[in-house]
Amino acid sequence: MSRLRISSPGSIVILLLVVVLAIICIYSAIQLHLGKQVGVYPTAEESLYALVARDYRGVKRVEIARMDRKVFDHLRFVKAYVYAESRSDGSELSGRGYDEYGRFFVSVKDGWTFVPKDRFPKVIALSQWLFRHLG
Secondary structure: OOOOOOOOHHHHHHHHHHHHHHHHHHHHHHHHHHHHHHOOEOOHHHHHHHHHHHHEEEEEEEEEEEEEEOOOOOEEEEEEEEEEEEEOOOOOOOOOOOEEEEEEEEEEOOEEEEEOHHHOHHHHHHHHHHOOOOO
């Protein structure tokens, strides 16, 4: 019976790199799938409006303050000021009468989808760049 031998430090580094890239690819594919289940919209702005409608009651106005391209063309951070009666959970808005609302959106084949900040949107965008097929 033969055993797989990793004899050089270079082989170990290559093996670790392949494992890390595979984990990033799988993680990103799962996160994009979850995002698509929440919704895919034609633009990042429309995605933001859909989230605002979900997260707030009695929306009076939404002002997009900025929309930044973050490192990759298919990753956007959209920040808006939301004027509404309350949040969906019933809590009040900030004392200013509006909330600052910022979210990351990733481009997928059919449009744009939301990716929470704690799900590492920049890593997902990197994997889309590396593995062109994701999304």
